[in-house]
Amino acid sequence: MKKIISDCDGxxxxxxxxxxxxxxxxxYVRLPNTDQYFEQAKRYGIPETExxxxxxxxxxxxxxxxxxxYKDSVEYVTRFAREGWRFDVITMIGKDKFAHKLRQANxxxxxxxxxxxxxxAGDFTKPKREILKERYEGxxxxxxxxxxxxxxxxxxxGLKTYVMDxxxxxxxxxxxxxxxxKELYDAAH
Numbered sequence: 778m779k780k781i782i783s784d785c786d787g788x789x790x791x792x793x794x795x796x797x798x799x800x801x802x803x804x805y806v807r808l809p810n811t812d813q814y815f816e817q818a819k820r821y822g823i824p825e826t827e828x829x830x831x832x833x834x835x836x837x838x839x840x841x842x843x844x845x846x847y848k849d850s851v852e853y854v855t856r857f858a859r860e861g862w863r864f865d866v867i868t869m870i871g872k873d874k875f876a877h878k879l880r881q882a883n884x885x886x887x888x889x890x891x892x893x894x895x896x897x898a899g900d901f902t903k904p905k906r907e908i909l910k911e912r913y914e915g916x917x918x919x920x921x922x923x924x925x926x927x928x929x930x931x932x933x934x935g936l937k938t939y940v941m942d943x944x945x946x947x948x949x950x951x952x953x954x955x956x957x958x959k960e961l962y963d964a965a966h
């Protein structure tokens with residue numbers, strides 16, 4: 778079976794854009810020249826606990842049902858699917874069951890019936906290692922992730938791992954990188 782396991786935010790969906798819009802609505806101003814930081818505390822100049830609280834709040838809002846697609850993801854996921862590829866999503870947005878339903882509905886709305894499995898229940902501050910190992914160890918699947926720690930966890934269990942390139946992850950690994958879904962498509966063919 779041809780399978781791609783994908784993270785969601787920063788890979789399939791443009792979480793950063795949606796979060797920035799939502800934060801502006803909450804009265805926060807993102808600091809200039811902060812693209813190189815993954816931590817929202819550094820992007821907004823706020824304490825880490827406040828930043829984590831805002832991320833948790835955001836991940837439990839209705840916005841999750843409307844986050845736009847990331848770059849060319851719709852076009853190339855569709856191409857992959859036409860060639861018989863199937864997709865699983867491993868995303869860590871917390872425990873809120875309604876947020877999970879919104880996330881799943883948004884993915885299906887944008888990409889169609891291409892998903893066999895969508896896992897949302899994890900805490901984004903925790904590893905993905907166990908869910909990846911349990912479901913995919915020993916499988917010859919592609920794993921696409923923007924967070925280096927999660928990317929490495931997939932590589933450790935033998936997945937063909939690609940890092941979706943972002944300014945915040947550029948100096949942290951030697952894993953293969955793609956800057957968009959076209960590059961992933963080309964790498965897989």
